[in-house]
Amino acid sequence: MIGVAYAQGQGTAASGGWQTFIPLILMIVIFYFLLIRPQQKKEKQRQAMINNIQKGDRVIVAGGIYGTVTAVKDDIAVVKIATNTNVEFAKSSIQSKL
Numbered sequence: 837m838i839g840v841a842y843a844q845g846q847g848t849a850a851s852g853g854w855q856t857f858i859p860l861i862l863m864i865v866i867f868y869f870l871l872i873r874p875q876q877k878k879e880k881q882r883q884a885m886i887n888n889i890q891k892g893d894r895v896i897v898a899g900g901i902y903g904t905v906t907a908v909k910d911d912i913a914v915v916k917i918a919t920n921t922n923v924e925f926a927k928s929s930i931q932s933k934l
Contacts, residue, residue, distance in 0.1 A: 886927050889913055894934040897925050902934070 889895065893905045895915060903915035906922055913927050
């Protein structure tokens, strides 16, 4: 009797071994298209926006500060936040253009 049960268990495990990975593979594909790919697309758009910042653009900085770009250096943007008040920010800290 034990031999019959063992034989039945062997056949079931051997035939369904690769089928157990199908749901895992489907979950990975779904996560890629719903989470990873849109995130990469959004980051590319943000990087393009940061690279195209020019003098005179209205921006929002990561700390929530609104201002106008007065100068752009290599990795630094000088932002005018008030009359006679210019602050240097890393270009990567700029969240969006208005």
